[in-house]
Amino acid sequence: MNQSSVVAALPQYAVGEQIGEGGMGVVYGGVHRRLGRPVAIKRLPHAVAEDPRMSERFEHEARLLARLDHPHIVPVYDYVRQQGEHLLVMERLDGGTVWSRFAGDGLTAQQSCGIVLAALSGLHAAHEAGVLHLDVKPKNLLFTSNGVVKVADFGISQVVSEGATLVTHGGAVLGTPAYIAPEQAMGNPLSPAADVYATGTMLYELLCGDLPFERGGGPIAMIQKRVFQEPRPLPKVPEPLAGVVMRSIAREPEARYRNAETFAIDLAGAAGHLFGPDWLVRLGMPVHLAPQVSSSSTRPSLRPVPERDTVTLTGQRVRATLVDPVPAARLSGSSTLVPAAQVIKPPSTPWALWLVAALALIAMAVVPFTGTDRGLPEITTNLANPVVEQGERLVVSLAGIELADVGRGPAGFELPGATRWIVGGAVLASIDGRELLLVSNQTPWLSLMGTGSVLLLLFAFAYLESNLRALRRRQTGMAAVIASVPLGFTLGVAVWLLVSVLLEHEPTTSMGLTCGVLGAAAALSASLASRRP
Template sequence: MTAPLSMVNALPQYTIGGQIGSGGMGEVFSGVHRTLGRQVAIKQLPPDLAGRVGAYVQFDREARVLASLDHPHIVPVYDYVQNLLVMEKLDGGTVFDRFHAGKIDNEQACAITLAMLSGLHAAHVAGVLHLDVKPKNLLFNTAGVVKVADFGIAQVISEGATLVTHGGQILGTPAYIAPEQAMGNALTPAADVYAAGTVLYELLSGELPFDRERGSLALIRQHMFADPKPIERVPEPLATVVMRSIARELPARYREAEAFATDLAAAATQVYGQGWLERSGIPVLHLAPRVVASLASGAAPREELTVATPKAGGAASDPTIVDPDGPGLKRPRVPGWIAAAALLGVVVVSLLAPATLSHDNTSNMSVRGAPSVGPATVDLTKPVSVTGDDVVDGDLTMSMSGAGIPLGSGTSAVEPDRDRKFTTDIAMPPIARWIVGGTVTGELRWTPKGGGPQAVQTFTLKSEQHPLATFMGTGSLLLGLFAVAYLESTARTLRRGYRRPSARYSAGFLGALVGLAIWLFTSLMLGHELSMIFGVTSVVLAAAGAVCLIVATERATLIARHRALRDARHGAPGEGDQRPAPSNTGTA
């Protein structure tokens, strides 16, 4: 495919050749600078993306990101005009091509990874994440130097990123995507560490840590919710370093690329012996001092760890401390006990609710022959018979309510007989039979003979419908199951190390729904008349218990993270370094 005329016109200083590659964010053409004679690769936004909103903005961002990175293991940018990116031309192929041709052994795999981590760390120090690290984005030049390419979806670290853009485009490759990136959480250099570790896993073992036969969505879900399978046919301690780099939980994974490179250099020296990097034939042009020290000695330097103090007001706002032994770390027992007590209280309150409420006997009316205060058992599919003395002027209205919430009403005209007695049938709304179950409060309302204010008589009403055959019964059950499932999902997310600033607020709402469901379902199944005071008590107890459960989960996760860091410090050589990137501008 020849270059389009628009490219030729935009870059008159270059001789444009044919297309040499394409990707999701650009088509690549060869070129030569007319004056310098330098071979280049020219990347252009493809025609089918040019009309999409934000496509040019993303391409412009790629140009600025690449132009800001000056590192021997990152593809350099020479020029940028409109939507055309002029880069170094790399003719050595990709890591993907060499790997599938069987031309990468284990020593070369480790050397390639060190070069990749060196470039990634330089980008991280500059405040840029790659977010699409994979073998196809690792290119060789003619001298065999590995360079990281295609920062097209890079994001500034302080801005964060998610798996899906506002336009719905998936960012990242499912086989290498980090769990937090797939879940849309805020991202750190650990996301690129995960992808780099997955690349190393594949290069060493010949396979991926997850099954990719079931499609992209299933693969993404595995990254989010499953632990990677242990790497096979790779000796210790190299296998330990690889598995730590792809740990699903953030506290157990390397936080930055240089720490990964340090441990990898030491492990590879222990496994393959001194001089393995030179024997690999893969030039690594820049290594940080501590990586060089690990490479030479076969033991990574062990340094003190710190536990960061979360910002005030966050989901995990309980104070932590910097001391690795953590004597002041708050325990989750107290909020855990409160949560358990609150749940027990909801059950007790629901069971102790009175079977019937108190109703004043202000008339001698009866519903289906029951006393004026009830309980009256009625079939809501049929008209309800009401009898009484000739004390009604006009219509008689019967309504139903549960804990003060209206559930339907019906009206009938009253016609007394010669004995000044009356019997009337009141038809309730047809939908009432599907809504009302168990025992509720009935109410009769009428205008007395001779005028005056309306008279009211309340009574206990029992529906003949089984509670599970009504919306109140099945609805309360489903509502409770939904709220419990969502609350557990929130707690599980926190246990995996992801911050949820709104977790406590949402937990309070979900807990209230659980309390409401337990009280309502228990009252319906036991035949207790619905009482507002007992319902409100159950809701408040459950809401408080759910918030305490989330607090306990946050504290337990914080302690687990602290212990993981402490164990790493006292574990194998080099496993303790998970500190944030240093403030200097050195590269890996």
């Protein structure tokens, strides 16, 4: 790319070779001629200069950026708007990026927490000055030669896009879709919570080596997952650190930390809890913290964490599992950009599967009430007492399962204690081969058939609901779908047994199997409908 106009616009600097490039511009190395100070010169895309409104916004933002004076923010030395160029002159940092270290040697959990605390310190200072970053990622965190972490590229995304995420007609995203907050993708009003989300996503990745959502599918698919799905739980990281990270990447802004400092306070406390109150001193990384953040880090832990968890988390270096999932689009004068909200579509609802689930559920609930009465004679009695009936031998069974086989005694047929405890409502009995219904006149809730069917129904329903919720949040996969079949079958059997007991119907095997199959069909259909692609 021709840099003659850059050289002409900056006569006080010796402009060197290109040292970086991204979606928001090109970076050249340079040296101030009189001071001998190395600098990085950010050349903004021509689309900024060609759009008068964008150009004015950036000039306003550049004044704010020049006022930011914080140990963890790359300082802006100069801003030049001349000869069709918009140039930011910044401190040059040659210590590499967080991404280069993460993808190379890897980072320990302590190093990752220290890096993010430094970033949050800089972000909070910028937020207090009215500047959002909107493109926090490992490549925008740079190291000085002394190992100090500094945040770069403040405000550029906000100026170019006015806060919304923009995409080209080809589907490329202006920005980094892996870290974009849901409200930013949808063009909703933004707050520091958007930068909290991106920083939390970055910390999630640094701690486990992967992102909170499955990769693949292109940039639009990545953004769509962040808008409509819940992040995966952070693996292999103990509490309280995992809880802090998951709160920072909550889908709704109101559920996240309200600003970078409150995030930093909890993060520092969780790190001190896991690694010990002197962890930052031992780490040897220069991190400038606000007093309340520092005190949270050094406060003694109230609940010691099992040593095995802490040792495992501290001892290993985590590396990036993949390179950047999706490169950012470049902003050029020929770019045709539209808000991402116009092309992001909510996931389609599998109405056919939900309809099958609803019909099977209704049929499961109705079938037990339609049992045909075979016109068998009934004996209603208190089963705690002997059954007074003519005959020599009494056999009691439930859905083909024999519960008792007793001979006649002096006072009648005396059932075993287990049978009396099991039977509620009606069961099939036969005396010398003559079939009849044996009905208990006691409350069914004192029997295993009555209370047991309720407990079985609640158990199956609770686990099914938990499975469906986990499937919707992408916290589980086909294992939950497969597990839904026996749970649904159990639910159907429980409904059949409960209705039979309450209506004092004969609990037949065929009816039980029918309800079980309908329950399994309803659960399987609902699970498949809930499973996110």
